[in-house]
Amino acid sequence: MRTLITFQNKRIPVYFNQENKQPVQKTLKLLSNTLENKISSGKRALQKCLNSLISIEIVGCEAILHSVSENDSLALSLY
Template sequence: MRTLITFQNKSIPVYFNQENKQPMQKTLRLLSSALEHKISNGKRAIQKCLHSLISIEIVNGEAILHSRSENDSLALSLY
């Protein structure tokens, strides 16, 4: 399943697999909160990834952040 979120004035697609046990709205709230926290308080590598973010994939309790550069992609725990 796919939905869009707005982050840093950009629409970012968020992909969910069918195995997620948590409700989608709760997961999106956790994701938004984590992204806002990391953009202001995260280390340089995380901020670099967030500035070039192109999509997010939710797998169980983790958000896989895909950026323009494959080397900058990373996983972020939501729980």
């Protein structure tokens, strides 16, 4: 499943796998809160990834953040 969120004035696609047990709205709220928190108080590598974010994949309780540079992509725990 795919949905779009707005982050830093950009539309970012968020992909969910079929195995996700949490409701989509709850997961999206956790994701948005986590991203906003990390952009302001995260480490430099995380902020670099968030500034070049192109898509997000939700796998279980983790968000895989895909950036323009494959080397900057990383996983972020939502819980």
